[in-house]
Amino acid sequence: xxxxxxFLCAGILLLTCAGCTTSTLKWxxxxxxxxxxxxxxxxxxxxxxxxxxxxxxxxxxxSGSSSRPNRGDYKFFRHRINxxxxxxxxxxNLKKLNxxxxxxxxxxxxxxxxxxxxxxxxxxxxxxxxxxxKNRK
Numbered sequence: 001x002x003x004x005x006x007f008l009c010a011g012i013l014l015l016t017c018a019g020c021t022t023s024t025l026k027w028x029x030x031x032x033x034x035x036x037x038x039x040x041x042x043x044x045x046x047x048x049x050x051x052x053x054x055x056x057x058x059x060x061x062x063s064g065s066s067s068r069p070n071r072g073d074y075k076f077f078r079h080r081i082n083x084x085x086x087x088x089x090x091x092x093n094l095k096k097l098n099x100x101x102x103x104x105x106x107x108x109x110x111x112x113x114x115x116x117x118x119x120x121x122x123x124x125x126x127x128x129x130x131x132x133x134k135n136r137k
Contacts, residue, residue, distance in 0.1 A: 022072055023050040023064030023080075023089055027097060027131070036103040040132035043099045048089040051124040052081045057111075061120075067092060083107055086127040099131035 030042040052063030063080035065073035066089045086107045094102065107127045113120075 022074060023066060023069045024048065025069035025089060025093065027093075030130070034130075036130045036132050038103055038132075040101070040103060040134055042130045043133050044097050044131040046090050046102070046129050046131055048086060048127045049124065050080060050085065050089060051122065052079075054121040054123055056119065057113075057121045069093075081109070081123045081125055086125050090127055090129045094131055097131050098133070100134040101132050102129045103132050105129040 026047045027044040030045055034042040034045075036042055048069065050064040050066060053061045055061050060077055060079045060081075062074050062076060063078055065071070065075055066080050066085035069089055069092060087102070087105065090102055090105065094100070105127065106129070107125055109123070109125050111124075112122045
């Protein structure tokens with residue numbers, strides 16, 4: 001009986017953690033005449049967020065999918081909270097947004113210890129960038 005309750009509690013904990021791991025991509029229209037640092041026309045301002053749950057800080061348990069944002073997809077035992085996946089998350093829809101490139105990217109990371117003695121950790125990044133249209137001559 002105690003084993004069943006333990007497994008039930010562990011299952012509820014895992015499902016709760018899975019609900020906290022997701023990746024989102026938001027885009028908003030630029031201000032009139034907004035240009036990037038290189039002088040290119042800004043088509044969209046992008047913001048990407050990805051969250052993950054780690055065991056003992058180093059072992060990934062869940063993290064949001066960097067290739068399918070805004071769908072609630074997550075990956076088991078995959079480390080997706082890093083710069084490479086942050087850029088991928090920002091670039092995943094550039095063609096659909098009618099943009100040629102990504103500029104002025106900034107990435108910030110956040111880490112929090114969760115459950116007593118730092119057993120489970122939450123890690124996330126917030127990446128921002130500008131989707132630009134290059135002038136072709």
